[in-house]
Amino acid sequence: MDKSISIQSTEDYGINSAESLRLLRESLIAGEQTTGKVVSVCCGSGCMSSGSEHVRAAFVRGIKDQELEDEITVKKTGCHGFCERGPIVIVGPEKIFYQHVTKEDVPEIISETLIENRVVERLLYEDPVTGQKCFHENDIPFYQKQRRIVLKNCGIIDPTSIEDYIKVDGFQALAKILSQMTPEGVIEEIKLSGLRGRGGAGFPAGIKWETARNAPGEEKYIICNGDEGDPGAFMDRSVMEGDPYSVMEGMMIAGYAVGASQGIIYVRAEYPLAVHHLSTAIAQATDLGLLGHDIMGSGFNFEIKIVKGAGAFVCGEETALIASIEGRSGRPKPKPPFPAIQGLWGKPTVINNVETLANVSRIALNGGKWYSEIGTPTDKGTKIFSLVGKVQNVGLVEVEMGTTLREIIFDIGGGIPGGKRFKAVQTGGPSGGCIPEELLDLPVGYESLAKAGSIIGSGGMLVMDEDTCIVNIARYFLDFAQNESCGQCTPCRLGTKQMFKILRDITRGDGKPGDIEILLELSDAVKQASICGLGMTVPNPVISTIRYFRKEYEEHILERRCRALVCRSLIFYRIKPYRCKACMKCLEACPVGAIIGAKWQVHEIDQSKCIKCGTCMKVCPKRFNAVECVTGRIEGLGDKSE
Amino acid sequence: MDTERLNKILAVFEGKRGGLISILQRVQEEFGYLPEAALSSIADFLKLPPSQVFSVATFYDHFYLTRRGDHLVSVCQGTACHVLGARDILETAEKCLGIKTGQTTPDYKYSLERVACLGSCALAPVVLVDDEVHSKMTVRKVKKILTEDLDDTETRT
Numbered sequence A: 001m002d003k004s005i006s007i008q009s010t011e012d013y014g015i016n017s018a019e020s021l022r023l024l025r026e027s028l029i030a031g032e033q034t035t036g037k038v039v040s041v042c043c044g045s046g047c048m049s050s051g052s053e054h055v056r057a058a059f060v061r062g063i064k065d066q067e068l069e070d071e072i073t074v075k076k077t078g079c080h081g082f083c084e085r086g087p088i089v090i091v092g093p094e095k096i097f098y099q100h101v102t103k104e105d106v107p108e109i110i111s112e113t114l115i116e117n118r119v120v121e122r123l124l125y126e127d128p129v130t131g132q133k134c135f136h137e138n139d140i141p142f143y144q145k146q147r148r149i150v151l152k153n154c155g156i157i158d159p160t161s162i163e164d165y166i167k168v169d170g171f172q173a174l175a176k177i178l179s180q181m182t183p184e185g186v187i188e189e190i191k192l193s194g195l196r197g198r199g200g201a202g203f204p205a206g207i208k209w210e211t212a213r214n215a216p217g218e219e220k221y222i223i224c225n226g227d228e229g230d231p232g233a234f235m236d237r238s239v240m241e242g243d244p245y246s247v248m249e250g251m252m253i254a255g256y257a258v259g260a261s262q263g264i265i266y267v268r269a270e271y272p273l274a275v276h277h278l279s280t281a282i283a284q285a286t287d288l289g290l291l292g293h294d295i296m297g298s299g300f301n302f303e304i305k306i307v308k309g310a311g312a313f314v315c316g317e318e319t320a321l322i323a324s325i326e327g328r329s330g331r332p333k334p335k336p337p338f339p340a341i342q343g344l345w346g347k348p349t350v351i352n353n354v355e356t357l358a359n360v361s362r363i364a365l366n367g368g369k370w371y372s373e374i375g376t377p378t379d380k381g382t383k384i385f386s387l388v389g390k391v392q393n394v395g396l397v398e399v400e401m402g403t404t405l406r407e408i409i410f411d412i413g414g415g416i417p418g419g420k421r422f423k424a425v426q427t428g429g430p431s432g433g434c435i436p437e438e439l440l441d442l443p444v445g446y447e448s449l450a451k452a453g454s455i456i457g458s459g460g461m462l463v464m465d466e467d468t469c470i471v472n473i474a475r476y477f478l479d480f481a482q483n484e485s486c487g488q489c490t491p492c493r494l495g496t497k498q499m500f501k502i503l504r505d506i507t508r509g510d511g512k513p514g515d516i517e518i519l520l521e522l523s524d525a526v527k528q529a530s531i532c533g534l535g536m537t538v539p540n541p542v543i544s545t546i547r548y549f550r551k552e553y554e555e556h557i558l559e560r561r562c563r564a565l566v567c568r569s570l571i572f573y574r575i576k577p578y579r580c581k582a583c584m585k586c587l588e589a590c591p592v593g594a595i596i597g598a599k600w601q602v603h604e605i606d607q608s609k610c611i612k613c614g615t616c617m618k619v620c621p622k623r624f625n626a627v628e629c630v631t632g633r634i635e636g637l638g639d640k641s642e
Numbered sequence B: 001m002d003t004e005r006l007n008k009i010l011a012v013f014e015g016k017r018g019g020l021i022s023i024l025q026r027v028q029e030e031f032g033y034l035p036e037a038a039l040s041s042i043a044d045f046l047k048l049p050p051s052q053v054f055s056v057a058t059f060y061d062h063f064y065l066t067r068r069g070d071h072l073v074s075v076c077q078g079t080a081c082h083v084l085g086a087r088d089i090l091e092t093a094e095k096c097l098g099i100k101t102g103q104t105t106p107d108y109k110y111s112l113e114r115v116a117c118l119g120s121c122a123l124a125p126v127v128l129v130d131d132e133v134h135s136k137m138t139v140r141k142v143k144k145i146l147t148e149d150l151d152d153t154e155t156r157t
């Protein structure tokens, strides 16, 4: 729908030179100044699932009813990274930030803010610390320490309108390199910038491009890795959905630098909106002549195709990804040969992550030197983290490299909710590790996190509080690893299974002295003898948790104690007889009838029936507070359950 | 199985390289799963040994070789969802539907799956029912969705 409108209006211009792009941009900007007020409704996946589509429809309807279409434009944008507060609506030239907007709020926003220029206070974000209301995105602490380079257009442009992208300098970088730079010059600029891969391994992008450029062969490929398999990370999704054009422009610049004329974007099938926006972007660019033959009259040809994944984590690994595109099972191959020399269909192939590629147009436009001055002397640029778990503000945060974990979790993330204590932060997903409180002042960077036993990885950042069990988390990641191992390396296939079993036993109270040592030995074996990054890294969550939280493992094994009260086999619910007022609330609520009691008769839990759901504790009136949860070897409570 | 529908899909891929996974995706979209007969026809079409097509179809989690329910319920078990109680959500869904994860109800109304992350981590825990993401789930909310949906389909069909 939007696509056809947009293409129709641009059909006539066709861009055949840097000059025509400039003219188009100027005319688009000039046109904008006369159109008046804009309401931007976030229509990223997050806000959509909170109902933003209805909000947008309500604006369109309300504005039409009042015949204000000429003065007010309703626009949809991609993700602002603060999805938890969605649906998010940005209103008017003042750019007032409204959160949790429902369709019922829309008439008021139209009459108050859009017509009367008054703010609807109750829809503003309130700083939980100071109680201050925030009018703009930039007033909100969540955004204040961020530096948005990759995300600069996300939440600003309509991700289905190529004109919108052109207005914010879209394709200027492409025009610049095609008209003023040699491919070698582009590679030099990327090398100078210090940009490293954001997909996990952190390989310098410029060197990868140079290798592919120098590899013999006519046919070369650029692949954008949009598989985003790391559970808990969603930055690539938001970039592909919210600014597909930047990804595309990055691929085209890479194509020019490497000498490739074909690009492929490999997207997770779980991201239908990303696929939709990318296909729209490709169609529009092709119509404008920005993709295809002789782009901007430079003689450079490039086309882009989309391939959808089929649900295998290991396919995010580059050689497995190539196998998958070629129509085979996604099993990694030993390297070398590296894809840059022998990749898709045996041809030189650059595989870069979505975020890596989205950085490229910024670097090409502003220069490698500009980029290299952002971050620290060793780690350049910014990184997007997906801040999730037990933290006040969850969402996507883009910060300069070198920002400390404490700044990210406490200043941007607002700390731990519910007055709980911070315990650890897990970075890098299944390949990463857990970092304890003592190391919170660590600046984020490739080497600094590696030294602490973790990685930046794709940027997952899971915050854990005192109610999170460290052994349970290790078990969780190993469960993931053993499920996702492709199975061709015996140590990876069997080692992860064995490790998972030991961890499962520990969380079930069946741990044995010596288990920790066996886990460490197995970790070593799996790391040493696997051919791909999966096997080489998945023991990390176990190694790092043992390194920093060995005591918690020992408590599970030796004392049958789970201090976070998470491992069900190690906890018991019981009713304190002297506090129980025999109100029968818990008795009625217990789903399995495990509570014995009656009116005037103090209640008791039958441990053989209890499934430890915790309902009784939740329903017991606060003033009685009679149900407690205990752990450890406790007299009178079964030594063994389940 | 409807061979005509299958052939129509295959025709689109005539002469293209590496189409196997895309073909399987399209065929599954059409039939809801990958019937065995379809796999052999695809093997013939691509001039591949049937065993290879079969092994690719079993390698990827998204391909199903048996008939699925009309509605797919996917409960996210990603990290963000996990620390906020995704396991309870999955167990509740199993109880509500009376099936284990990976199974389909006998009346073919529902299939239940776990998924590694839906990319809506900021709204954890999340459940996907067909195309709709349900966010910030609680045990009570899953129960409601799954029982409501049942009624809904009963009146529709």
Ligand SMILES: Cc1cc2nc3c(=O)[nH]c(=O)nc-3n(C[C@H](O)[C@H](O)[C@H](O)COP(=O)(O)O)c2cc1C
Residues within 6 Å of the ligand: A196, A197, A198, A199, A200, A201, A202, A203, A225, A226, A227, A228, A229, A230, A313, A314, A315, A316, A317, A318, A319, A351, A352, A353, A354, A356, A357, A458, A532, A533, A534
């Ligand atoms: C098991 C495994 C899964 C991976 N998954 C992804 C992924 O989902 N997205 C990604 O960009 N890179 C992933 N990678 C890294 C890729 O192999 C590759 O290094 C990366 O796409 C290169 O791009 P970059 O240099 O721009 O980071 C994965 C690696 C391994 C070993």
Ligand code: SF4
Residues within 6 Å of the ligand: A314, A331, A332, A333, A484, A485, A486, A487, A488, A489, A490, A492, A493, A530, A531, A532, A533, A534, A535, A536
């Ligand atoms: S390390 Fe594991 S996932 Fe990687 S190739 Fe070997 S078996 Fe497969």
Ligand code: SF4
Residues within 6 Å of the ligand: A573, A589, A590, A591, A592, A593, A594, A595, A605, A609, A610, A611, A612, A613, A614, A615, A616, A617
């Ligand atoms: S924890 Fe759950 S099962 Fe056990 S007694 Fe309480 S309500 Fe009943």
Ligand code: FES
Residues within 6 Å of the ligand: A042, A043, A044, A045, A046, A047, A048, A078, A079, A080, A081, A082, A083, A084, A086, A087, A088
């Ligand atoms: S989808 Fe709206 S803020 Fe993320």
Ligand code: FES
Residues within 6 Å of the ligand: A231, A232, A233, B076, B077, B078, B079, B080, B081, B082, B116, B117, B118, B119, B120, B121, B122, B124, B125, B126
């Ligand atoms: S972890 Fe559940 S949506 Fe990402």
